[in-house]
Amino acid sequence: MSDTMPKPIAAEIARSLQQRIDAGEWADGRQVPPERDLAADFGVARNTIRRAMDMLRDQGTISRHVGRGTFVASGAKHSLSEIVAGMEGASPADMMELRLLLEPLSSANAAINASAAQLAGIEEAHREANAATDIMTFEQWDSALHHRIFACSRNELLRGIYDLLHVLRNQSPWFDMKKRSFSEERRQNYCRQHDAIVTAILNRDPEAARAATLAHLKTVEANLLGR
Structure with a gap:
């Protein structure tokens, strides 16, 4: 992504990642790409990605494990x-x-x-x-x-x-x-x-x-x- 292009804020990145998870790009229990890879994809600093991931964690969409990585939470999507x-x-x-x-x-x-x-x-x-x-x-x-x-x-x-x-x-x-x-x-x-x-x-x-x-x-x- 070009440096001249506007960089998404953390909330926008969180919404984008949520849409990708909902679409099945990463299934329940599957590991999400590392922060450095996502930062490169979105053209932002890693701390921006980290804030976006914190939002998804607080929503229960993902779980983060020190030394292992970030995973889509099991049962993140449920119908009534x-x-x-x-x-x-x-x-x-x-x-x-x-x-x-x-x-x-x-x-x-x-x-x-x-x-x-x-x-x-x-x-x-x-x-x-x-x-x-x-x-x-x-x-x-x-x-x-x-x-x-x-x-x-x-x-x-x-x-x-x-x-x-x-x-x-x-x-x-x-x-x-x-x-x-x-x-x-x-x-x-x-x-x-x-x-x-x-x-x-x-x-x-x-x-x-x-x-x-x-x-x-x-x-x-x-x-x-x-x-």
């Missing part, structure tokens, strides 16, 4: 369907971690934002779970209770994430684990903890709702995973 499919194998421990992050906040949100109709739906699910006499019925209403609380969120992306988690929770491996850990004593304890959550939501007390949900999920985690 591929990401969802990959979540099907999520472990119960991973799912509990996500629930512990999301659900206490959702209960606090419900205490602030739930409509009268949503509150009635939450009360119904709690009432039916209390009245359940078998595991299938209890699990149905237990799941409905948690789902209805989260449905009070006004964030569509969060609701979509939880809807996916809701589906995963009802798959066979998860339900089999819950069935093995189920007992009438635990059901009654869960119902008492649910009562604390629902009461806090009805009282429009977000902090109490958050704390009660966290305590409940910690109990569920201990029962399911033996922690």
